[in-house]
Amino acid sequence: MIEFQQVYKSYGRGIDTLADVNFGIAAGEFVFVSGPSGAGKSTLLKLISGLDVPTRGTILVNGQNVGKLPGRARPYFRRAVGTILQDVHLLQDRNAFENVLFPLIVTGHSRSAAEKRARAAIDKVGLANKDKLRPQELSGGDQQRLAIARAIVNRPALLIVDEPTANLDRDSAQRIADVFRDFNQVGVTTVIATHDESLIDDYAHRVLHIEGGRLTDLGARTPRASRSHGARA
């Protein structure tokens, strides 16, 4: 589903933010991208999502060459990838339900079809009883849930997530990670960047580690023995 072949990304000044990155992710995988702050994790995710283009190399996502997509194809490509970046850009003057409804209305869905889908997405992330609240009235964890609902409302086959548990306490972080695991279990390919090692220990199936722009495939890690999968609601 995702393939990087000799990918380089430079923002100028002769420094490679990513250098000679090669890896593949198959459909249905659940992968963490680990690495210290500034290692290039967000840059990697933006390249997968088509929000940025590589300086050199080839990136294939769903058989499409992301770096070479014509301008008019880009919005369609981005819509097919559910992307949740670090800055959760929620509409502060709309309630939770409207935040999820909005991307459907602008992409031309009828009001009734959009409302049905938005309701299903809100339910899936566990925000059904908070749908009338505005983002600033929600906790950090619930804002993250709302961002997830908005990202999945177009039913993407691929979810790209940057630091979903930053600023959350341990319990909220695990509950958010559980939401992603549940989507993955119904077939959504999921790539999550995090520097939270304990989250990786709890959930990891496969870890790609970036340091200084170089990527190492650490392969599959066994989840921490003390946590059994599916133990949480």
Ligand SMILES: Nc1ncnc2c1ncn2[C@@H]1O[C@H](COP(=O)(O)OP(=O)(O)OP(=O)(O)O)[C@@H](O)[C@H]1O
């Ligand atoms: N748009 C940009 N213009 C110039 N430099 C950039 C840009 N985006 C990222 N960089 C640089 O690329 C490097 C990697 O940044 P990136 O955000 O990908 O790292 P990260 O691993 O996601 O870090 P963090 O965990 O702190 O978010 C940093 O040195 C950063 O300053």
